Amino acid sequence: MKDKFYVTTTIPYANAPPHIGFALEIVQADVLARWKSLKGFDVFFLTGTDEHGTKNYQMAKKAGLKPQKFVDKNSNYFKELTKKLNISNNYFIKTTDKKVHWPGVVKVWNELEKKGDIYKKKYTGKYCSGCERFITEKELEDGKCSNHPNLKIQQISEENYFFKLSKYSSKLKKLIETDKLKIRPLKWKNDFLGLIKDGLTDVSFSRDKNHLPWGIPVPEDENQVMYVWPDALTNYLTGIGFPDKKYKKYWPADVHVVGKDMLRFHTGIWPGMLLSIGLPLPKEVIVHGFLTVGGRKMSKSLGNVVAPLDLVKKYPADSIRYSLMRATPFGDDGDFSEEALKDRHNNELANKLGNLVRRVSVLAEKYGFDEKTREQHLPERFRKALEKDNLEYEEIKRDITLREKKGDLEDVIRLVKIKKEEGLDAHLLSYPQLMSEVTQFFVNKYMETFQFDKALNIIFAYIDCCNEFIQLRRPWEGSKSIDYKKWVLGESVKAIREIAELLWPFIPEASEKIKKQFSAKKIKKSEILFKKK
Incomplete structure (x- = not known):
């Protein structure tokens, strides 16, 4: 019987067509999946799109489309990219899939609640719609989010459900320090340990339906929808069959491939959820940097955003894949032109x-x-x-x-x-x-x-x-x-x-x-x- 190997990408927001940064991630994951296949492993490779949340809802409104129609349109661009770049994923998950995804998300929520790790409270804080999370004062740079400096920080006050992430802070820290949960390369392990040296804080897990009607309903509360993290992160389970027992064939994930801006969610919130519900943690999280274009950060205002679906019209998929892998040192930012x-x-x-x-x-x-x-x-x-x-x-x-x-x-x-x-x-x-x-x-x-x-x-x-x-x-x-x-x-x-x-x-x-x-x-x-x- 073959040893299994389960690898995932993050699931990008379906609020726009894919950019070259995600092409880097999905090709990295595909290279790894194919390599393990060469080595005789039974490989399962998962990717997909994150289709709920504030960002998708607001962009759909702006486009004058119903949210489902809007995210379906953009999700199809990501599916097209997997075909055009010759990506060997076994499944493409959509978080709006009520048959495949929703039952597992509800199951995880109920398990978290049974453990006493979900509670409700009123909260006032600074919110970045780009990151889809509340951020602290010390994370701001000149009053802006460092990852989304063009977006205005919102002051939000509402009653939400929270996850007791702080309860698992010490245990997570020890697991990461001892490489029971590996983070590679080493500099990103050290970066995350530095980030949590004062402990992890509890995380908002829902939004008021009056502010965000687009999402998976919170069980037994018609006024709240689940926030992005309990919804999107659970795709790593639902994409292999959870809550059906068949998910056990591939779980735990062997490698999550993530961008550096996704590190804290995949090595903080996600393993915290798994510890709460008693499931094994992923074995390894590997982190890639961002892509600049000609030495400059990608920006619509600079007109240098690279669309991989445009590139595949001019160059073979092999050439794009090769160039992305050749030019990007592991864990560092790379430059693409x-x-x-x-x-x-x-x-x-x-x-x-x-x-x-x-x-x-x-x-x-x-x-x-x-x-x-x-x-x-x-x-x-x-x-x-x-x-x-x-x-x-x-x-x-x-x-x-x-x-x-x-x-x-x-x-x-x-x-x-x-x-x-x-x-x-x-x-x-x-x-x-x-x-x-x-x-x-x-x-x-x-x-x-x-x-x-x-x-x-x-x-x-x-x-x-x-x-x-x-x-x-x-x-x-x-x-x-x-x-x-x-x-x-x-x-x-x-x-x-x-x-x-x-x-x-x-x-x-x-x-x-x-x-x-x-x-x-x-x-x-x-x-x-x-x-x-």
């Missing part, structure tokens, strides 16, 4: 990967190829070096290069079976079989620690190795024997198949084409994978 996307499409996907695939396919069709060649392995001392903690690819590459410069390679030549007539005309890591060992080690390491940009760096170092291997050995030259040509091409064909497998989580469409072509007994000249823009 169409110019950078175009550059990566042309210079990395078309020139490096595309040219390698086309060149090898042309030569393999002409001369054939032999995969039954000698096996080569990295010498033991280099393989042992890979076991060092916190080792980076550049370190092992530098170590091997230094040994080569010293001429300390006689035993290496013998061990990796490099024939003298081939000559040591390239460094050790320009031999595909040897580079393969290094690549597999580092790709596994980086993927398991969510450093997708670094995983791509090493895969493209492998592609560079293969291009160099072909260029130095020149199998098209008439002076080379047919056996020699078949050896060079056999090594290259094996490497390209492996590269396609490693790239599948990132660029699935191109990878599947490569795998199909290079798994054939007779390889034929490939089509152009990435046409230059």
